[in-house]
Amino acid sequence: MTYQHLDSTTVQVSGESAEPGLTRRGAAFAREALSRYGLLAGFLILWQVASRSGWVSPSVLPPLDTIASALWNGIASGALVDDIAISLQRSGIAFAAAVVLGIPLGLFMGQIAAVERALDPILQLFRQTSALALYPVFILLLGLGETSKIFVIFWATLFPVLLATIGGVKEVDRKLIEMARTYGATPLAVFRRVILPASVPSIFVGLRLSATTALLLLIAAEMIGANKGLGFQVMNAQYNFQIPLMFASIFLLAGLGLVANFILVALQNRLCRWAAPVR
Amino acid sequence: MTDLQPSILRGEVKVRGLSKSYALNRSSLSVLRNLDLDVNGGEILAIVGPSGCGKTTLLRVLAGLESPDRGEVLIDGHPVAGVGRERAVIFQEPRLLPWLTVLENVAFGLEVRGVPAAQARERARHYIHLVGLTEFAEAWPRQLSGGMAQRVGIARALTVQPEILLLDEPFGALDAMTKLTMQEELARIWREEGVTMILVTHDLEEAIFLADRVLVLSRDNSDPARLIDVDLPRPRDRSEQGFVAMRRRLMAEFGLH
Incomplete structure (x- = not known):
């Protein structure tokens, strides 16, 4: 049982490291940035679009x-x-x-x-x-x-x-x-x-x-x-x-x-x- | 005077008529009653007993962290009060300063005693090596495991080169495997350093494995403290017959079988 468990872990680890490391790190970085700043970016985009398209008065909330x-x-x-x-x-x-x-x-x-x-x-x-x-x-x-x-x-x-x-x-x-x-x-x-x-x-x-x-x-x-x-x-x-x-x-x-x-x-x-x- | 004496006297502890009680909801709880004790220079004495028997209090009095109600403590023939340079304490928790590296922590004791930092760190390196943490000299305490942190605490105490090492359940918080390794290490350090060790423990096997004599304290007022010789060859083997017999004997002291 224990051996099997160990084996499957090893396979998983080596499988992962077979992927090119750089892309993986880039993807991880993008995920991190998105989870941290995604909502803020969404808020700013919403502001810009809402003001430009006239959903809110641009004189109160300028683009x-x-x-x-x-x-x-x-x-x-x-x-x-x-x-x-x-x-x-x-x-x-x-x-x-x-x-x-x-x-x-x-x-x-x-x-x-x-x-x-x-x-x-x-x-x-x-x-x-x-x-x-x-x-x-x-x-x-x-x-x-x-x-x-x-x-x-x-x-x-x-x-x-x-x-x-x-x-x-x-x-x-x-x-x-x-x-x-x-x-x-x-x-x-x-x-x-x-x-x-x-x-x-x-x-x-x-x-x-x-x-x-x-x-x-x-x-x-x-x-x-x-x-x-x-x-x-x-x-x-x-x-x-x-x-x-x-x-x-x-x-x-x-x-x-x-x-x-x-x-x-x-x-x-x-x-x-x-x-x-x-x- | 003591400087001229040969080293047989060094690290010798005498306790005379020591009493200590604590105030407890208007009544007083007496934990040490007129205790006499002689610890030879260079021996390991283990103190065991049920919780509340005063073993930690005795160690704290010996360390100078608490003062007795009555009685006195003599070290190498001189009465002592308060902390002193000839003693160092190892607590149950490593008590490392988190903002200092391993090396700085080990040198801390010497540095507060006024030894220049460079010199203190040189000696600290020696003891870090002795406890097997050479590669971790620049690590922060938060990066260490419990056993490693306790080793750092031991190295810090050894670095001030005390005559007497006072250990308060030093391995009580460690897992069973680490604890066994640490006991072996402590036995080795004792062989190499020849320092007097007074060890408070609730682990009877630990007491037998390490000590020359075991002091059994009880909570019962009528029952005086008893000293038991551990007459076993070193290095000790936990599965050896004499060891097992000694364990049975100590258990019987506590009414266990």
């Missing part, structure tokens, strides 16, 4: 090629480039500030239970209060300029990275810490060589969430009180009924989000070569 040319014109004339630059600056500064404050604070809070206990209620209160509801408060305190916009983005961006860092530190396997202690590791060595590397994947979950939040809040802040930036451009184009430009700005925002996420995932995979790669 993709019109949007693409609006995007191209905006970038070539430099108008959208300025918007991208100012938007990147706002969300970039806010994100960087959240990271620089959130990660060290999270590492500290996660390790000292008393600090975490004392700070947790106020953190939960702040976190549950919508940053957008607080935006008017920030405007009153900081004025209508750049500071209040950056601050509201910072505020919303801080919590994901802070809470993920605290969680990462708290969930470090106690058994690994105990192992390090049996070799005489000092508390600093335990932190540097066990707690910190163990928290990295969790910190990255927070970073990716924070990056998404930064772009989300960016749009809201720019829609309320700005005269530049991609968020402003979306609103402004809609007011002026420049619908292709509006969609071009929306696609740019989506692109920014995808790029930010891609960079963070690449960085995480580089830092965490030991773990199974993240997608």
